Amino acid sequence: xxxxxxxxxxxxxxxxxxxAPAAELRVNFKADGNSLNDAVAVAVPLDTSHSPEASQPxxxxxxxxxxxxxxxxxxxxxxxxxxxxNKDQIRHQVYSFxxxxxxxxxxxxxxxxxxxxxxxSGVVTLGCNIHDWMTGYIFVAESPWFAxxxxxxVAAIEALPAGRxxxxxxxxxxxxxxxxxxxEFTLLEDSKVAENIVLTLKPDFRPRxxxxxGGGGYR
Amino acid sequence: xxxxxxxxxxxxxxxxxxCVRAQADRLFDGTFGIDYNxxxxxxxxxxxxxxxxxxxxxxxxxxxxQITDRSSCSATINLATRRQIDFSALDRSSVGASINLQHKxxxxxxxxxxxxxxxxxxxEFDFSPRDAWRYRGAATLGxxxxxxxxxxxELAYExxxxxxxxxxxxxVRRLGIHGDAFDTVDHSLAVDANYALTTLLTLSCGxxxxxxxxxxxxxxxxxxxxxxxxxTPDPTFGPGRFAYRIDADTDIFTAGLSxxxxxxxxxxxxxxxxxxxxHEQLSYINNLVAFNxxxxx
Numbered sequence: 001x002x003x004x005x006x007x008x009x010x011x012x013x014x015x016x017x018x019x020a021p022a023a024e025l026r027v028n029f030k031a032d033g034n035s036l037n038d039a040v041a042v043a044v045p046l047d048t049s050h051s052p053e054a055s056q057p058x059x060x061x062x063x064x065x066x067x068x069x070x071x072x073x074x075x076x077x078x079x080x081x082x083x084x085x086n087k088d089q090i091r092h093q094v095y096s097f098x099x100x101x102x103x104x105x106x107x108x109x110x111x112x113x114x115x116x117x118x119x120x121s122g123v124v125t126l127g128c129n130i131h132d133w134m135t136g137y138i139f140v141a142e143s144p145w146f147a148x149x150x151x152x153x154v155a156a157i158e159a160l161p162a163g164r165x166x167x168x169x170x171x172x173x174x175x176x177x178x179x180x181x182x183x184e185f186t187l188l189e190d191s192k193v194a195e196n197i198v199l200t201l202k203p204d205f206r207p208r209x210x211x212x213x214g215g216g217g218y219r
Numbered sequence: 220x221x222x223x224x225x226x227x228x229x230x231x232x233x234x235x236x237x238c239v240r241a242q243a244d245r246l247f248d249g250t251f252g253i254d255y256n257x258x259x260x261x262x263x264x265x266x267x268x269x270x271x272x273x274x275x276x277x278x279x280x281x282x283x284x285q286i287t288d289r290s291s292c293s294a295t296i297n298l299a300t301r302r303q304i305d306f307s308a309l310d311r312s313s314v315g316a317s318i319n320l321q322h323k324x325x326x327x328x329x330x331x332x333x334x335x336x337x338x339x340x341x342x343e344f345d346f347s348p349r350d351a352w353r354y355r356g357a358a359t360l361g362x363x364x365x366x367x368x369x370x371x372x373e374l375a376y377e378x379x380x381x382x383x384x385x386x387x388x389x390x391v392r393r394l395g396i397h398g399d400a401f402d403t404v405d406h407s408l409a410v411d412a413n414y415a416l417t418t419l420l421t422l423s424c425g426x427x428x429x430x431x432x433x434x435x436x437x438x439x440x441x442x443x444x445x446x447x448x449x450x451t452p453d454p455t456f457g458p459g460r461f462a463y464r465i466d467a468d469t470d471i472f473t474a475g476l477s478x479x480x481x482x483x484x485x486x487x488x489x490x491x492x493x494x495x496x497x498h499e500q501l502s503y504i505n506n507l508v509a510f511n512x513x514x515x516x
Contacts, residue, residue, distance in 0.1 A: 090244040093288050095326050104326065107288050130285055132328035132363070203418050205366040207328050210485045211248060211515050212413060212423060212477045 023160040023187040026194045027169065028153055031201045035153025038073040039199065040170045043145040046184065047163040059115065061085060062126065062136060064092050067209075069126055069136025073172060077144045081115040093129040100124050100140055123170070132207040137172045162189040173201040243282040245516075246293055251276045252487075252511025259306060260436035260456045263443065263501045269456060273303045275511070279317075289323045297340060308346035308455040315340025315353070331362040342379075346455055349401050350382040367415040372408070377431075379403045385451045387461075390444065398451035400464040405431025411473070423489075425473040433467040433495050435503060436460055446499040467497035484514045 029039035058079065063070040064086045076082065086092050086109055094105040100122030105112055107130075118124065118140045126136035139146075145165075147155035164186050187193060252275055258268040281295030299313040317338030324331045340353045354377065361371035379402060386398035411425035436456045437443050444450055446465055453462035475489035493505040 091285050093285075097327065107285060127327060129288060129323065129326050129330075130291070205415055205418055207363065207366065207369075208415070208421065208479060209482045210479050211513065212421060212475075212485070212487070 022190045023162055024192045025157045025160060025165075025167070025185075025187065026192070027147070027149070027155045027157075027167070028194065028196045029149045029155065029169070029171070029199065030153055030196070031171075031199045035149075035151065036171065036199060036201075037149050037151050037153065038071075038171065039149040039153070039155060039197070040073065040075050040139045040141075040168075041147050041149070041155040041157060041195075041197075042075075042139075042141040042143055042168040042170075043157050043160055043165045044143045044168055045145075045161075045163055045165055059083065060138075062138065063087055064094075064128070064134075067092075067128075067131045067134060069134055071136075073137045073139065073148060075139045075141060075146050075148050076118060077141050077146070078119060078121050080118050080140070082118055082138065083111060083115045085111040092131070092134075094126060095129055096124050096126055098122065098124045101138075123172075131209075133209040135206055139170055141168075160187055162187050162191070167195060169197050169199070171199050171201065173204055175200040175202050243284050246279070246281045246283045246295060248513060248515035249276070249278045250511050250513045252509055254507060254509035254511075256505055256507050258503070258505045259303075259309070261434065261495075261503050261505065262437065263435060263497075263503055267437065269306075271303050271305045271309075273301050273309075275299070275301045289325075291321050293319045293321075297338070299340075306455060308344065309349075310345040311342050311349075313340045313342045313353075329363045329365070331360065334359040334361070346453070348381065348383065348385050348451060348453070349455075351379040351401055352382075354378045354380075368412065370410070370412045372410050375407045375409070377403075377405050377407070387450060387452065390450055394445065396444070396447060396450050398449060400434055400447075400449040400451040400453070400462045402449070403432035403434060403464065405429050407431075409471075419479045421477045421479075423473070423475040423477065425471075427469075427471040427473070429469040429471065431466065432464050433469065433497060433503060434462055434464050436462050442499060443501065446497065446501060465497040465501060467495040467501075467503070469493060469495040483516050484512065487511050487513060 025043055027041040029036040059081045060074055060076045061083045062074050065088065067088060084094050084105060091107045091109045093107045096103055100120045101118055101124045103116060118138065121140045121142040124138040124140060128134035145157050145160055147157045149155040164184060166184050185193065253272060254275065255270060255272040257270040259271045260267065260269050262268045277299035279295040279297050281293060283291060283293040285291045295317050297315045297317060301311050303309050315338055317336060319334055319336045321332060321334045336357045338355045342353055343350050355375060357373050357375035359371050359373040361369060363369040381399060381401040384399045390396045407427050407429035409425060409427040411423065413421050413423045415421050436453055438460055443463060447463035448466060449464040450461050453460055472492045473489065475487060478486045480486060489509045491507040495503040
């Protein structure tokens with residue numbers, strides 16, 4: 001039997017826990033029987049009474065390292081400022097034709113003067129006009145509750161308020177890119193929900209980095 | 220034909236001056252391989268054709284400058300060597316340089332591009348009369364169509380100028396034919412396409428139409444000599460043989476596969492069918508097969 005002091009302490013802790021959103025959604029991504037990394041999961045609240053607080057910092061970074069965009073997939077929420085530091089010893093030229101954000105950063109080294117404001121949800125496909133194989137993606141989520149899967153294929157969205165949500169999933173190589181895969185679910189307070197998502201992927205065709213034959217040409 | 224080293228050096232230096240102010244990236248690629256030619260002597264008669272394999276290696280090292288968002292240039296030093304299995308007179312080492320200027324007409328991986336290239340090299344053969352300067356100039360227009368297909372069209376000019384000439388006095392007196400058989404000029408137009416069969420395997424196909432000089436080897440053959448523009452003694456394929464130069468139109472059909480081992484290395488296999496038609500209904504057919512490993516960064 002607990003003492004009165006211990007009971008009061010337990011009750012206080014329980015109250016504190018109940019004040020903070022504690023529901024969690026874990027999405028397990030698989031493709032071709034293997035865990036899938038760089039898959040995006042976004043929980044979009046359907047309950048309009050929610051006033052989501054931003055769970056991510058307002059700035060993000062997409063590096064250019066060894067002539068590649070790092071990370072290959074970045075997830076941010078609408079209104080995020082994105083920096084594109086060039087950590088190579090040579091210049092790059094970053095651009096995007098995506099409807100979510102069309103832009104061009106002229107040839108530069110180091111860090112561009114101003115970060116880019118992503119103010120529309122959607123996918124921003126990045127390229128470098130000098131190194132055609134360089135491809136990166138920024139998924140601009142319409143909700144601050146999102147996660148990206150790692151090598152284990154798990155994207156864990158934490159600190160979700162209870163309520164109804166629409167789960168949006170996306171991967172740069174998913175077969176059907178015309179509409180993001182999505183379905184609705186309900187989260188109870190303090191619940192932990194797991195979803196298993198299996199995606200069908202298309203091959204990752206990109207301009208080849210290694211030349212087809214020797215010759216001293218850069219292409 | 221005379222080389223113009225002063226003019227070439229001036230052009231090379233001017234191009235470098237434009238490039239040097241831009242930030243430079245290092246360029247390197249090395250290739251090692253083996254190839255087989257079933258008609259190494261380029262004989263017109265099937266019973267005179269001889270085949271041989273050769274080991275070859277080449278290195279291109281230099282710098283690349285991005286001058287503007289759309290334009291770039293590169294300059295490389297090129298070293299190459301070739302070692303035949305049987306016909307060692309054709310063993311050679313080469314040292315040269317090349318420069319490329321490239322412009323992209325727009326933004327994105329599918330924007331068309333134009334490349335202007337020039338190169339010069341000294342080829343030193345085991346059989347020294349074949350030693351020659353080799354010059355090449357080319358303009359290439361290319362474009363990607365999606366992420367799997369790219370097509371290029373190239374117009375090229377190539378010239379070789381031998382280090383020294385060995386005349387056959389009898390032929391000079393009777394036919395006015397001199398011994399500069401290893402001095403050649405040709406122009407070519409090539410179309411090449413590369414298609415990614417898988418994310419790692421690329422299929423290449425190409426066709427080249429070349430017009431100009433072809434060098435062949437033959438024992439004494441008066442009909443062939445009369446059709447030649449130059450003849451010189453050449454024991455490469457045996458004693459008492461001659462190398463002769465003839466004007467010909469050549470069709471080259473190419474097919475190849477390239478397997479990307481990593482971001483920097485690839486294994487390549489290539490087949491060339493070379494069909495040349497010269498004067499007096501002389502024709503030359505070569506089949507070449509080549510395997511090589513390429514590493515680049």
